[in-house]
Amino acid sequence: MRWFGFGFNAFGQIRVGERVVDKYDTADGVNVVTPVELKCHVDGSCISKISELRASWSRRVTLHSNGARCLCLTGFNAVSGICGTGCTDAIVGESFLILAFTDRVESWDLDNENKTPVWSMEVKTPPDGAAGASLDLPLICDGYIATKPPFYRPLSPHLKATRLALGAEHSVLLSASGAVYTWGLGSHGQLGHGGLSSEEHPRVVEALWGMTMSSVATGGWHTVCISDGGDLYVWGWNESGQLGLPSRTARAQKHQSSQTVADMSSYKDTPEAAMDKEVFISIQAFPALVDVTPSCDIKTVGCGSRHTAAVTSTGDLYTWGWGRYGQLGYETSYSDEPRRVEFFREQQMHVVDVTCGAWNTFAAVVKEEVASS
Template identity: 55%
Template sequence: MRWFGFGFNGFGQIFATEDKTDTAQEGKVFCPTLVQSVNKCTCGRDASAELQQIRASWSGRLSFPLKGDSGVFLDGFRGLGANKCCGFVEQSLGCKDAFSSESQLILAFQDRNEVWDFEKSENGPVWSMDVRPSSHTSDPPTKLPLAPEGYIASKPPFFRPLSPHLQAKSIALGPEHVILLSATGAVYTWGQGSHGQLGHGSLTSEDEPRAVEALWGVPMKAVAAGSWHSCCISATADLYVWGWNEIGQLGLPSRGVKKLQQQKSHDKASQSQTVDVRPEDEPSQAEDDTEVFISIQAFPALLDLNPQSDIKAVSCGSRHTAAVTTEGNLYTWGWGGYGQLGHQNLISSDEPQCVEFFQKNQLHVTDVVCGAWNTFAAVARKEEIKKPPS
């Protein structure tokens, strides 16, 4: 499977580069670019472009190769703590899954979970827990950050037990809030709620898991968490969004995006010698008041793409969102200051827009993973996609 990345590349997490000539655009990847590590390194590891999965943090990228030894490769800032010639994490040999924050690496093995501190790796894991595969399911014994009877967080405490009645299926961790998807398709949230990211209709925080009542009775199949916003996909492939929308990350009308557009138009007009910008040309306060902007959406809202499409996968960055349709198209919206929307510019958007790069190159997007300020998309050529039997 091939992965393309775009957006923030300040630590080489999309591709390594030593070119510092263009300091104005340093660390920004405008066009979707094939993610590649070194093909062969001096230690004999194979980190080819064929990757099974990617996990993204702010400064790094974990890559799971399709072939070769089991384990993960770490690229970016924290890649310096891994094998220097290829980024292979020796401690991950034999692991089934992995998750990285800015300070810790969480590894899931067949029989145990381990948490490694990047600054203390020579002393072994800072936390570990033995696990037993469940006899009631054929699923893998662990699926990070979810673990049997609880979940592993990226900050201490590393493990938190959950009530058995929740029967958690998957979990998404934001910096300050948590979204849990139960086996029945119900959504629970808890943590910081100051931007409506919990979906309970208020800005209050919750210490314990609380069901999102607005979604009760509508089974969900996937959840995602940004810094201050949340998303989920229903069993019928509809997309629901809630939380902070200051720069359009919910795909709803945003005053922040409007102001950026006005500022860009003003700057462009100011630079033109043929246009006389007058105060009366600026939008009046009365005109602004006629428009409806949403800064916080405290309840889940149904978001339709244009044209309407079924949603297959969704992921949230710090202040942007990306979704994959069943047709294999990638839509992005929100803050685009590092090119993380994939439209080959730095423009933010409060409307979901299709990333045309993949359409033009006859690429079918199958999955998406957002880092804080970048985006990674898994693709296959359209002729490689197997059509369902008629």
């Protein structure tokens, strides 16, 4: 399995060694539109295969299996000396790196050069056969771990969590029964309860009640989940088209790019007038079904700050939302319609997994002939 990345590269988190720290909004080399294969070190010394990848705004962390599992941190202030050998999972934020081992969880401060973790906690191993017996970060046996203090957050045992995702200011949990719970800030409809109120404690998303969900993901202020049948449900902020629903920003760009100066001088029904007749969604406070592609199901999904990426059952990658830094895998600043990343199809690569940083996207692929959809 090989990993490719595209999007924001100001700190060399995609192309290792390319670091732009000043005026990265306009600097050359910041945007990576065409996916490039990931490497860990400039000299290529880390040759073991990537087994897991997590990303934040300015960094990515990869786990490698080469005998003992080891960790590689890439991007802004990628300090050395962090002991990740033997860790089973990791998540990275803008200040702290969280490492999970079989018997403990550690937090490392990325803003100083201390060679020891700033926080550590022993963890219990769920009994074999128990719900959530194999838990991925940020979940642990009796709660979850955040990327900023307080690191440990307890969860009620009755929730029986199997997956948990953290947005900018909200959380979403998937239970063993396939129910979805959300809590935190709700100002952009990201909780899916129909309003903009916040929730202090986990509350079930009633609009999905009776439907079994298999996966959940969060962006900065939007939430997505996949049903057992491969359907994709979305809710929250849609300012950049990250929900795949009609967005005024995305449609304005589309109208503008489709009209030449000559067209505009003689066009009676201006693009602005045409847009006034359309219905746009800036906030979707209830779950909405998005038809990414009618020919196949959705297998896995990832969210950036304001973009979304989904892998289909045929091994294609579709992206939509904000794309200024190339994080959609094609040239556009905004898209409110799912669009296939043609690079992987052209290279006869079958996409099997996807994860997103705030402004970039990472896809795991295998070399395989992809059937036409």
